[in-house]
Amino acid sequence: MDHQPFEDWILDESSINQEQKESLSEHLNQCTNCAQLSYSWKKVESELISARMVSPNPGFVNRFQSNLIARKAEAYQTQSIKSLLIIGSSILFVMGSLITWLFLTKTPGEIIVKSVTMFTGVTEAYINLRYIVLNFFSSVPPYLPYVFLIFTIGWGLILLLIWGLTIWRFSRKGLEQK
Amino acid sequence: MIDIASNVIAKAQEGDEIAFTQIVEAFQTPVFNLCYRMLGDGKEAEDAAQEAFLRAHLAISKYDSERPFGTWLLSIAAHFCIDQQRKRKLPMADIDEYLEETAPDRNVPNPESVTIEKEGQAKIQKILLTLPDIDRAAIILRYWQEFSEEEICQTLDLTISAVKSRLHRARHKLAAAWESENLVENQAERMKNGSPAF
Known part of the structure; x- marks a missing residue:
């Protein structure tokens, strides 16, 4: 027996016309397979329609927040x-x-010679630089270190002010968003 | 399907954690239900739902606001559950225990109807787990989320004809599984009531 259009009519959601309904009803009276399928599907469908949503245990959102923090740290x-x-x-x-x-x-010999030469050169450069710096500080006028100190502190204060303003601006913007 | 204000989604896309928490609050039940129906275990469903939200949090900046948010979010959850099931063989669920744990309090419970309902639900969950993963996802989206075939095809990245044929096949299998479950139950009942001599 050909079950094809009848199975579709039983299982699919598309609506069928009066003629098809009569044809289906006639077929269901003759075919036990389709009658059983129709009966079982109606039962299953009614269970599916009446099935409730299963909710998670309380505190799902809190657990999500903890997981999010852990995931970010990870x-x-x-x-x-x-x-x-x-x-x-x-x-x-x-x-x-x-x-x-x-x-x-x-060759290993060349490497040793180069290394010693480089080390000597670096030491010599350090001694020369130290001499130049000491010479410079001994020849500058006595008020210059104070000027340098004031200059450094001044710039430090300006940078501190800019940093403070930036922090203040960000925190204020954050509050406005809320 | 639950709706959420587009400005909440927009804020979440900008990195607003409070807005994302609102999304989690609104969608926790549909996402958990999908994971639970897919995996059949409360603990695994909790982990899967949490993971789905974490993945959504990571990908929300890429979310296209033209698409319904629910289908996008449930698509992440469905694909995660399908991947999980592909990784290992699905264990059978202890549905009775879980339904008992999560059942909402009803003021006037009728013990008989509650038992029948629980039995029916346990049976439906059991036969649901006999379906292939994608077919099961399609059935869950159709009957629990009340998605149209169009929405199911968006969620599961399938064509409309594939959704139709999967739903048809799944319904056929569910009806057959229901029938065989009843047959087994009836046989067991007859054996319990019948005399061992016959």
């Missing part, structure tokens, strides 16, 4: 670890490349 930690790993591996890569390049292009 994301921040992951990001920090990632950044550290990237920076660390980059430094290691650069250092490794330099050391490899050095050992491939120079």
